[in-house]
Amino acid sequence: MKHILFSLLFVFSLSAFSQILEPVKWTTSVEKISDTEYNLISTAHIDAGWHLYSQTVPDGGPIPTTFIYDNSEENFTINGNTKEGEGHTVQDPVFEMEIKFFEGEATFVQNINLSQATATINGIVEFMVCDDTRCLPPTEIDLEFQLGDKKALTTETKSEVIPAATLEKNIEKTEKSVASKGLWSIFFIAFLSGFAALLTPCVFPMIPMTVSFFTKQSKTKAAGIKNAIIYGISIIVIYVLLGTAVTGIFGASALNALATNVWFNVIFFILLVVFAFSFLGAFEIVLPNSWANKVDSQADRGGLVGIFFMALALAIVSFSCTGPIVGTLLVESASKGGAAPIIGMFGFSLAIALPFALFAAFPGWLNSLPKSGGWLNTVKVVLGFLELALAFKFLSQADLVLQLHILEREVFIAIWIAIFGALAFYLFGKIQLPHDSPLTHISVGRLSLGLIVLSFTIYMIPGLWGAPLNLISAFPPPLEYSESPYGVGFSKLGSGGSASAHGDLPEGAHLLAPHDIMAFNDYDTGLAYAKKVGKPVMLDFTGWACVNCRKMEQNVWPDPGVLNILKNDVVLISLYVDDKRELEPEEVTESQLKPGKQLKYIGQKWSELQTIKYKSNSQPFYVIIDHNEDKLVEPVGYLPDVPDYKAWLEEGVENFKEE
Incomplete structure (x- = not known):
């Protein structure tokens, strides 16, 4: 009875006088x-x-x-x-x-x-x-x-x-909300990819040939325009059916789950490398000739059916150029899940279909089209380099999930520098590939694109030494996933200590990158060390998935004055409340907050410590204590104002010295 009464009083005191949040x-x-x-x-x-x-x-x-x-x-x-x-x-x-x-x-x-x-x-x-x-x-x-x-x-x-109708409506709204932003980006990228496919040797020459066929075979101009529009719609239907098939075979939820799957990313890396080598001229990816012959024979039937099969024939014949682009789009859109493959194929096919309809309506525009030539293969090669660079994004995701540290940030950036550097040399005419025509001069457009690619390549070079590279932040691994997480000069931020200032690290301590702060992750070990060196303790209740914790560490801790205190004047103990590692069997205890339940994980142990001792359960949460584990200053939470945070640290250190 006393135990129950104590528990009730304890819970009441927490709810009435603490910062326990629910x-x-x-x-x-x-x-x-x-x-x-x-x-x-x-x-x-x-x-x-x-x-x-x-x-x-x-x-x-x-x-x-x-x-x-x-x-x-x-x-x-x-x-x-x-x-x-x-x-x-x-x-x-x-x-x-x-x-x-x-x-x-x-x-x-x-x-x-x-x-x-x-x-x-x-x-x-x-x-x-x-x-x-x-x-x-x-x-x-x-x-x-x-x-x-x-x-x-x-x-x-x-x-x-x-009601079932309400539930269905909520689910439908959910799917639209989750995908809306991603679907628009997929559509835009696919639309641009469709225009890029138009500028390849397999598709571009087909525009005047196809438009001329419709205008000559049709009895009136209106009929020619009508047939060309039906032809364009047929192209859209064919590619949208392909996207629908991908979604239907795998399922929207399965595609979304595959996006973070290791084998999904590795297989797509291999596929994109194959597509890239195809565009670079190593080989051609073609569908069986029998397919094209059978489809072409159906195109002679005339009417709507014949026009549809003409569109299908275009898709098959041009596959060696459009296949890698379509494959890349399906890979990227599949990683988004939902209806993304359908939207991607719609955007791609719309860009291809539009010119056929427009040039059929205005045949005079055909005279303004540039002549076919070696520049079409240049477009293919540029797309090949881009696909090769994109492939390493998928390999990087697999490496991150497995934590193999094979494709760390520096290696990834070095690969991209090599790819885009080679592309710049290619555009400047210093590299020639198998299907290139002899280059007697460089056009202004090619020179301009080469300068842009070269500038981008130079921009990436500082990333090898820790530069953030905000323009491509979504592609390489994060800064901490690197051989040198401190970057250039990061270990020397602020005045005072660096890694060497601590000498040999004591047992249980590690250096917190990128600021080079010595920290403990165990309460008792850190407290024992603080007593040994005669410094106060700063408890940092944090979490691996705590956004505001990272903001404090990235924006406030690097300040020279704050960093000097954290390195030299306090012993930092970082306690991760979401640490999912299991406690040792002898450390497993019953929860005081939830009688009857056991604390199984390290994070639960630190979360309960914060809740019981400091009557707070939010992170970040900072406490400065003396060797008797008494507070030296009132704890603070998220405090992005650097002067205020520094003043709080100084007050805690001064109060310790006065004891």
């Missing part, structure tokens, strides 16, 4: 579809100013929302993935990736089929929330879904029922 409340409901089919609905009610992360956060990003449904008794089967409600997708500058999150309210729906009668299904949701100044550690909440009377599957559910 910005997300979860409710559950059930929608009955049939006697055996149900939707399990989890709704997150999010306080104003806070946001909850999506289930599909890319690797290296914040902690995603995760649902686990207890099916230990095998009472049901799970159909597909948990659907999400409407959210917001933004390009996060800290994680350098697109991240989706929710505000206000978020709905998650999981469809199941019962195999035997059951009244209740239990689940767990793990999630992470942040506002503009802080993040909370990953939290687990138990979920309970009441299906009704266990004796009969047909019994009405006891919990709130949401």
Whole structure:
């Protein structure tokens, strides 16, 4: 009884006098579809100013929302993935990736089929929330879904029922919201790629030939224009069907999951390298001649069917030029998931189809077209270099996931410098490839493009020594994933210590890149060292996926005055509340905040320490303590103002000296 009373008093004191935050409340409901089919609905009610992360956060990003449904008794089967409600997708500058999150309210729906009668299904949701100044550690909440009377599957559910039409509408809005930004970029890139494909040797000469055919074979000009438009529409239909087939075969959710799969990225790296070598002239990728002959024979039938087969013949005959571009677009759009392959093929085919319709309507424009020649092969070669560079993006993603450190930032940038440097030499006529025509002079356009590529190559060179390269930040690995994470002179930021200033690092300590600050990740080890050297302790409650923690480390800590204190005047102990490594068996203890549950992970240990001792559960959270573990100054959270943060540090250090 005393234990229960103490627990109640403890919880009351935390809620009444502390900074314990619970910005997300979860409710559950059930929608009955049939006697055996149900939707399990989890709704997150999010306080104003806070946001909850999506289930599909890319690797290296914040902690995603995760649902686990207890099916230990095998009472049901799970159909597909948990659907999400409407959210917001933004390009996060800290994680350098697109991240989706929710505000206000978020709905998650999981469809199941019962195999035997059951009244209740239990689940767990793990999630992470942040506002503009802080993040909370990953939290687990138990979920309970009441299906009704266990004796009969047909019994009405006891919990709130949401109409099926509303659910479908929410799911549809979700898919549109997640993909809208990415789909527009895919369409734009695909549209430009279609124009690039027009300028290849396989497609460009077909424009006057095809337009002339329609204008001569048609009895009137209007009929010629009509047939050319139908021809263009047929081209669009053919490529859109290809995109639809890719989406239909793999499935939208499967494509999205494949985007972070190691083998997906490795296979696509190989494919893009093959496409690139094809464009560079090593070989040609062609479809069987029998296909073209059979399709061409159908084109003679006339009418709408004949026009459609003429468009199909163009797609097959020009495959050696368009195939690598189409393949690259499908690779890139497949990594986005959803309807991206369809949108990509629509943008690509629209760019190809437009000239045929326009030149048929205005045949006089044909006279303004440049003549076919060696410049068409130059376009192919330039595209080949671009595809080769893009290929290493996929290989880099696989290396990051596996943490092999084979394709680190410097290696990636060096490869890109070599590729674009070779492209610049090619444009200047210093390199010739198999299908190039003799180059007697360099045109102004080719010279201008060569200068742009050369400038870009020179721009990338400082990246070998730690320059951020903001123009291409989405492509190479992050700064910390490199051979020299400190970059040029980074270890000498600020006055005072550097790596050598610490001498041999004590046991349990490491240097925190890129600022060269000695830090501990264990509370007891760091405290013991602080007592030994006679310095106060600065506890840094942080998280691997804490955006504002990274902002403090990137924008505030590099200040010379702040950095000097962190290196020389305090002992830094960084405690990661989202550390998913398991505790040693002898360290596993029962949670004081949730009696009956055990602390299994290192992060749970530090999160509970922060909550119980300092009555706060948000990160970043900084505390300066003495050797008796008493606070020397009131703790602070996210404090981006450098003078204020420095003054706080100085106050803590001065109070320690006065003791």
